[in-house]
Amino acid sequence: MNLDLYVWRQNGPDNHGRLVRYEARDISPDMSFLEMLDVVNEQLIRNAEEPIAFDHDCREGICGSCAQVINGVPQGPREKTTVCQLHMRHFRDGDTIYIEPLRARAFPVIKDLIVDRSAFDRIIQSGGFISVHTGGVPDANVVLIPKDDAETAMDAAECIGCGACVAACPNGSAMLFTAAKVTHLALLPQGRIEATRRVCMMTEAMREEGFGSCGNHYECQAVCPKGIKVQFIAKLNREFIWAQAKQLSGKREKAG
Amino acid sequence: MTLDGKVPAGPLAEKWDRRQHEMKLISPANKRKFTILVVGTGLAGASAAATLGELGYRVEAFCFQDSPRRGHSIEAQGGINAAKNYPNDGDSIFRLFYDTLKGGDFRSREANVYRLAMLSNAIIDQCVAQGVPFARDYAGYLENRSFGGTQVSRTFYARGQTGQQLLLGAYGALSRQVRAGTVRLHPRTEMLDLVVVDGEAKGIIVRDLVTGHITAFAGDAVCLCSGGYANVYYLSTNAMGSNVTAAFRAYKKGALFANPCFIQIHPTCIPASGDYQSKLTLMSESLRNDGRVWVPKTKGDRRKPADIPEGERDYFLERKYPEYGNLVPRDIASRAAKEICDEGHGAGPGGRGVYLDFADALGRLGKEKIRERYGNLFEMYEKITGENAYSRPMRIYPAPHYSMGGLWVDYNLESTIPGLFVLGEANFSDHGANRLGASALMQGLADGYFIIPRTIAHYLAQTRPGMVKDDHPEFRKCGEEVSTRIRRLLSVKGRKTVTEFHRELGIIMWDLVGMERNEEGLRKALRLLPELRAEFWENVSIPGSGSALNQELEKAGRVADFLELGELMARDALHRNESCGGHFRIEHRMPDGEACRDDSACCYVAAWQFRGDDREPELHKEPLVFENVELAERNYK
Numbered sequence: 050m051n052l053d054l055y056v057w058r059q060n061g062p063d064n065h066g067r068l069v070r071y072e073a074r075d076i077s078p079d080m081s082f083l084e085m086l087d088v089v090n091e092q093l094i095r096n097a098e099e100p101i102a103f104d105h106d107c108r109e110g111i112c113g114s115c116a117q118v119i120n121g122v123p124q125g126p127r128e129k130t131t132v133c134q135l136h137m138r139h140f141r142d143g144d145t146i147y148i149e150p151l152r153a154r155a156f157p158v159i160k161d162l163i164v165d166r167s168a169f170d171r172i173i174q175s176g177g178f179i180s181v182h183t184g185g186v187p188d189a190n191v192v193l194i195p196k197d198d199a200e201t202a203m204d205a206a207e208c209i210g211c212g213a214c215v216a217a218c219p220n221g222s223a224m225l226f227t228a229a230k231v232t233h234l235a236l237l238p239q240g241r242i243e244a245t246r247r248v249c250m251m252t253e254a255m256r257e258e259g260f261g262s263c264g265n266h267y268e269c270q271a272v273c274p275k276g277i278k279v280q281f282i283a284k285l286n287r288e289f290i291w292a293q294a295k296q297l298s299g300k301r302e303k304a305g
Numbered sequence: 306m307t308l309d310g311k312v313p314a315g316p317l318a319e320k321w322d323r324r325q326h327e328m329k330l331i332s333p334a335n336k337r338k339f340t341i342l343v344v345g346t347g348l349a350g351a352s353a354a355a356t357l358g359e360l361g362y363r364v365e366a367f368c369f370q371d372s373p374r375r376g377h378s379i380e381a382q383g384g385i386n387a388a389k390n391y392p393n394d395g396d397s398i399f400r401l402f403y404d405t406l407k408g409g410d411f412r413s414r415e416a417n418v419y420r421l422a423m424l425s426n427a428i429i430d431q432c433v434a435q436g437v438p439f440a441r442d443y444a445g446y447l448e449n450r451s452f453g454g455t456q457v458s459r460t461f462y463a464r465g466q467t468g469q470q471l472l473l474g475a476y477g478a479l480s481r482q483v484r485a486g487t488v489r490l491h492p493r494t495e496m497l498d499l500v501v502v503d504g505e506a507k508g509i510i511v512r513d514l515v516t517g518h519i520t521a522f523a524g525d526a527v528c529l530c531s532g533g534y535a536n537v538y539y540l541s542t543n544a545m546g547s548n549v550t551a552a553f554r555a556y557k558k559g560a561l562f563a564n565p566c567f568i569q570i571h572p573t574c575i576p577a578s579g580d581y582q583s584k585l586t587l588m589s590e591s592l593r594n595d596g597r598v599w600v601p602k603t604k605g606d607r608r609k610p611a612d613i614p615e616g617e618r619d620y621f622l623e624r625k626y627p628e629y630g631n632l633v634p635r636d637i638a639s640r641a642a643k644e645i646c647d648e649g650h651g652a653g654p655g656g657r658g659v660y661l662d663f664a665d666a667l668g669r670l671g672k673e674k675i676r677e678r679y680g681n682l683f684e685m686y687e688k689i690t691g692e693n694a695y696s697r698p699m700r701i702y703p704a705p706h707y708s709m710g711g712l713w714v715d716y717n718l719e720s721t722i723p724g725l726f727v728l729g730e731a732n733f734s735d736h737g738a739n740r741l742g743a744s745a746l747m748q749g750l751a752d753g754y755f756i757i758p759r760t761i762a763h764y765l766a767q768t769r770p771g772m773v774k775d776d777h778p779e780f781r782k783c784g785e786e787v788s789t790r791i792r793r794l795l796s797v798k799g800r801k802t803v804t805e806f807h808r809e810l811g812i813i814m815w816d817l818v819g820m821e822r823n824e825e826g827l828r829k830a831l832r833l834l835p836e837l838r839a840e841f842w843e844n845v846s847i848p849g850s851g852s853a854l855n856q857e858l859e860k861a862g863r864v865a866d867f868l869e870l871g872e873l874m875a876r877d878a879l880h881r882n883e884s885c886g887g888h889f890r891i892e893h894r895m896p897d898g899e900a901c902r903d904d905s906a907c908c909y910v911a912a913w914q915f916r917g918d919d920r921e922p923e924l925h926k927e928p929l930v931f932e933n934v935e936l937a938e939r940n941y942k
Contacts, residue, residue, distance in 0.1 A: 061853070079578040081689075087583055087804070094802045094857065099848050102856055104371060106544040108584050110685065111469055112375040127688075134688045159515055160854045163371075167492065170372050174484045178477030179436045183356040183754045184427070186434035190391065193445030203438040203463060206470060210374055233436065240436045 050076050050142035054089065056101055057149040062157050062165075068147070078138035082125065083108060083115060085137055086148075103162040110134040110274060113209030116216070117162050118149040123213035123272045131211065131274040151216035155223070155259040166212045168258040169226060175254035176247040177230040179240045198236045205233040207275045214269035214277075220261030225269040227251050228285035229277050235288055245292040252289055308561070308912055308927035311715040312416040317933045318398075321420045324716065325759055329766035336361035338770035341761065342509055342524035343367070344496045344551050347376030348468070348746060349729025350530030351475035352753025358482030360758055365522055366479065366488055367511060369495040369546055369859075374476045377532055377544040378749060381468025382589035382682070383452065384460035385432075385746040387425035392449050396457040398422045403934060405744060408454040408634050409709070409737020410886035410902060411936050412564070412910075414929065416716060417734045421744075424751040429461055431754060435474040439463050450678075452742040453590050454634035454941075460743045465589055465681045471746055475753070495859065496551040497787045499527065499558045499725065500779055506555075506725035507773040508780060510787045514859060517852040519788055521780040523773055526724045526761055529555060530753070533708035533730035535568060537867045537874065538819070539811025541705035542574060542587040548863035549870050552712050552731050560720040561912035561925060563713035563733035565870065566878035569740055569887050570820050571706030572638035575689050575699075576658045585704040586689055588661070588682055590742040593631045595666035595675065596699070598622050598642070600659050604649035610660055610698050621645050621659075629941040636739045636887045636900075637941060639703035643820055644898075646702070658700035667695065703820065707745060709736040709887065710877075713912040713927075717760035718752060721912075724768070726761060728752035733910065738886025791851045794861050799844030803860045806841050810864070810871055813837065818875045823891045827879040831872060838868040873913060873922065880924065883907040904936050 052073040059066030073089050080088070083105050090100035105115040110131040117132050119125035125135045140146065148162065156164040208229040215223050231248050234240030240247075263282055270279045313320040313327070331339070339362050343354040346368040354366040368376065388401040402422035406413060433439065433447075439461050440448040449458040463470040482488040493514040500508035500521065508523040534549035535541040556562045573588045599618045606613065621641060623630045633641075642659045645651070652658045667675055672695060676683070683694045690700070711733040718726045718734070729749040736744065817830035841864070849855040884893040884900035885907070893901045910927040 077579055077581065079691075080581050081583070084581050084583050088581060091802055091804060094846055094848055095800075097846070097848055100857060102854060106370060106375060106546050107377065107380050108545060109380055109586050110688075111466065112370070112377075112379050112544060114371065114375055129684075130688060134685070136688065136691070138691060163854070166371060170374070170480070170483075170490070170492075173374075173477065174480040176484075178481045179434065180481060181431075181434045181478075182359050183352075183431060183478070183758070186430045189389070189429045189433040189439075190446055192433070194441055195445055196441050196443050199438050199441045199445075202436075203470075206438050206463075206473065207466065209469075210372065233438065237436050237438070239434055 050078065050137065050140070052076060052140065052143070053145040055145070055147045058101070058161055059158050061160060066158065076137050078136070080137045081108065081133055082119070082135040082137065083133050101162065102160045105133060108133040111209060113211040116151050116211040116213045118151060118216060120147050123151055123216040124211065124274050129274055129276050151212050153215045153221040155221060156212060156215065164212070168260070169210050169212065169223070171258060172223065172227055172251055172254045173230065176243070176250035177234070179234060180243060192238050194237060202233045202236040205229040205277065205281055208277050209275055211274065213272045213274065215260065217268040217272040218261065219266055219268070220264050222263050223255050223258070223260040224263040224282045224285065225273065225277055225279065227255050228281040231288055232281040232284045235284070244288060245295055248285065248288040248292050306914065306925050308713065308925050309715065310414055310927055311717060312414065313716065317416065317419050320416050321423060328759060328763035331762045331766050333361055335770070337363060339363065339765050340365065340524040340771070341526050341528060342522055343528045343530060344509065345376065345530035345532060345731070346373035346479065347378035347530060347532055347729065348472055348475055348749030349753045350376065350528070351472065351479045352750050353528050353530060353728055353757045354488050355475060355478035355482050356754050356758050357761070358485065358487035361487065364482070364488040365491065365524065367491045367494045367496060369493065369514060371492055373479060373490060373492060374473060376472060377547050378472045378746065379469045380544060381746055382465045382587065383591040384450065384462035384467045384743040385428065385471065386452070386459050386743040387429045387461060387747070388422055388459060389426055389429060391447060392458050394457045396459050400457065401425060401459065404455050405735070405741055406737065406934060407937070407939060408741035409739055410900070410939055411737065411904070411908070411931065412567070412885050412929065413735055413737030414716070415931055415933060421735050421748055421751050424755050425747050427755060428747060428750045432471055432474050435477060437463060437470045437474045450591060451594060451632065453593060453632045453638065454741040462591070465679060468746060471750065475750070496531070497554065497862065498783045499555045500783050501558050501722060502773045502777055502779050505723045508775060510783045512787070515854050517850070517855065519784050521775045521784055523775040523777070523780065525765055525768060525770055525772070526726065528726045528728055528757060528761070529712065529731050530728045531731045533711070534867070534870060535705040535708055537810065537871050538705040538814045539807045540577060540582060540585050542571060542585050545584060548866070550863050550866045552727070553866040553870055555712060555720065555722070555725060557915050558722065559915070560722050560725055561713040561914050562710070562873060563910050563912040564710035564877065565874045565913065566818070566881060566888050567709035567738050567886065568705055569635055569707040569709060570639040570703045572635055572642055572703050573661060573701045574704035575686065576653055576702040578654065586685065587704070587706060588686060588699065588701060590635065592661060592679060592682060595670070595678070596631065596661040596663050597665060598631050598659055598661055600645050600650040600652060610652070619650065626941050633941045634739060634741060640820060640889060642703055653700045658702045660698035661701045662698035663694065664698070707740055709733065709738060709740055713910065717763065718756055719760065719764065724764060726757060728757055738888055791858065794845070794858065794865070795847055795851055797842065797845050797847070799846045801844050802846055803857055803864050806837065806845060807864045807867070809837055810868055814871050814874070818871065818878055821889050821891050822878050824879065827875050830875040831879070834868065834872045834875065841865065841868055876922070877911055877913065881907060881911060900939070
């Protein structure tokens with residue numbers, strides 16, 4: 050099949066970008082979307098032009114590197130599918146495809162389709178972990194965890210940190226990402242102890258990084274390649290309100 | 306050079322304790338004076354950096370990905386082994402040790418493997434404490450499943466994403482140390498050389514992948530946790546960025562490269578669909594618990610699998626290996642699949658595929674149970690092939706997956722360059738000639754959480770902190786060498802793309818240094834590879850410049866090293882006159898076709914020393930001594 054591509058080209062963070070038209074010829078329906086871009090890039094290199102820069106690594110839908118916006122949709126048109134797992138059989142011969150980087154204030158463009166998502170790392174660094182040193186922990190079966198809790202924690206823990214949720218949100222919010230981590234850890238007895246502090250720190254970090262707030266659009270859930278649910282945002286909000294109440298009562302106690 | 310594995314004396318079970326007692330410690334007040342450079346943030350790197358940070362060292366952690374959460378360990382699906390014996394099915398530390406040693410075809414160091422088995426239980430405890438959501442039963446206890454090469458269920462798992470969950474656990478621990486200020490992260494940064502001062506590893510040269518800046522980092526010790534080199538085959542299950550450069554640069558600076566020809570070809574991968582294929586996708590080996598492998602009995606049978614009656618199917622693994630059946634180790638399953646396809650029984654495009662059929666398990670357990678166990682794998686299969694594995698069998702074919710070989714290290718994980726430690730897949734130490742499933746995660750975390758924190762202290766205690774600074778002339782010299790190499794690559798301006806060279810390299814390696822090797826083919830590879838390398842340096846085309854983000858340049862540097870590594874692998878495969886594990890020489894096989902080891906002549910680690918670009922590397926041998934097990938034929942029948 051043959052396709053018309055309009056690809057966002059931008060030399061660096063301080064340059065202006067623009068959409069450039071390319072033709073993708075003789076594309077097999079069994080190719081992945083990134084393999085289609087490989088073919089276009091090989092041709093560009095042969096013509097001594099600079100290939101389209103895009104992040105990618107595992108090409109198995111788990112490392113979270115490859116998020117792009119395809120025809121306006123972060124991670125492309127297929128439900129619960131990363132760009133690397135999207136195959137060309139879902140497009141038609143002669144289609145026009147627009148390919149852009151994730152757009153969000155907190156994710157500045159580095160080059161072409163590559164954006165800087167290090168804000169996510171800083172949200173995790175603010176408290177998205179359980180504070181345990183290596184060694185000196187109890188046997189793994191000492192603390193039992195109800196299967197349902199473990200399964201829901203796993204549902205949340207499946208987040209791959211790709212950033213599609215942020216780009217899909219009209220507010221550029223990172224609530225789904227943060228909520229997934231908060232929920233995963235708050236549901237486990239090991240993570241419960243720090244839950245209050247964690248949710249406050251992570252929420253604050255989110256704000257500092259320039260992410261917006263949740264406006265209940267649910268766009269994040271719609272594009273999430275791992276099917277992370279907005280219910281986790283409700284959980285985040287409950288945790289946060291509970292934490293605020295606890296802090297308030299803590300202050301009163303001190304004042305008294 | 307004599308290779309001293311520095312294995313402690315005494316009974317097997319006491320060796321690690323003894324070593325820990327012999328080793329020097331560093332006081333908490335002094336730890337913060339030492340800087341440790343950790344290259345790579347997969348399981349080994351993240352766990353090492355986090356733990357060293359917790360202990361109070363100053364750690365600089367580097368990764369080429371945009372975030373340390375994306376190391377290739379994240380792709381590991383099936384699970385992690387431990388000798389917990391929770392199911393009460395007869396497991397023990399000794400059994401895990403023996404299975405791993407036997408699985409590796411008795412080509413690994415006994416004491417290392419025993420220590421690995423011993424530490425396995427503490428890893429599970431640690432991960433649970435970090436919040437890794439392992440699978441549990443309805444009473445809240447941890448669940449186990451079985452894996453290839455074992456008859457017990459000792460594998461802990463988190464759906465089909467165990468690697469992801471373990472890595473996110475280690476990444477959490479690492480993030481905690483970043484917050485605490487003990488670890489500094491350097492993402493999108495690639496190590497391009499090792500700096501050796503007065504014979505000891507004292508720093509690295511890195512390239513900032515966004516700006517192209519070349520920078521020197523000095524440290525008191527260097528930990529290489531840079532993963533494996535299966536991408537030398539171009540098509541492999543490794544992430545696209547996985548490369549040998551950091552390890553190969555260390556090899557060129559004097560670290561010995563051990564058993565480079567020991568590569569694992571994984572039996573259950575999705576077959577390639579065309580020439581444009583950029584990588585191969587693994588389907589977790591855990592699928593072999595419930596899937597049955599078969600091919601049509603009739604050669605060239607092109608009927609749909611459902612139309613082939615039971616009597617016309619050959620369940621060849623169950624037929625050839627009745628005791629282990631579909632759960633034989635990876636090397637054996639891979640070879641059996643390739644053989645049967647070479648004979649003309651294969652399914653799918655080019656006859657390169659065998660069926661992995663879940664019909665029996667679906668009948669026995671129901672669709673819900675199968676979905677719970679393997680749901681994400683079935684989804685992934687459907688995304689890639691467009692086929693539904695609940696209603697028709699999967700097609701699978703072997704693909705390069707893991708490198709057992711790597712930089713030579715002693716019992717303390719120290720290479721032949723003092724101060725250079727090598728962890729995880731980047732070292733050669735624990736898996737011999739073949740790795741058992743669910744053992745890579747175990748090794749990466751054992752090295753990072755529990756071994757390196759002890760052994761690196763012993764080295765550091767014998768040095769003065771901050772002895773070498775980055776203004777030492779050696780740093781400038783190395784930095785200039787790196788810049789010159791980059792300029793050389795960019796100045797070729799040839800007509801072939803990096804990927805074209807990589808693909809050609811892959812074909813040579815797969816055909817001649819792949820699953821089956823023989824003398825004639827290996828000699829041919831040793832003729833073809835230098836020619837391809839010469840052509841690369843005359844005809845490669847890399848657009849753009851070195852002073853900005855340039856992904857073709859990154860690839861080119863990696864492929865240049867793969868081209869040299871391929872030659873080393875072929876040389877190693879040629880010299881090893883036996884078949885063992887993943888190294889199968891067709892001249893050396895039993896009458897029934899199985900691998901034929903030569904314990905009298907080949908029971909050693911082959912460690913290669915670089916002696917210059919125009920000279921052959923020198924072979925050193927570390928004899929393998931087995932005090933606690935008898936070398937047995939590896940029989941899974």
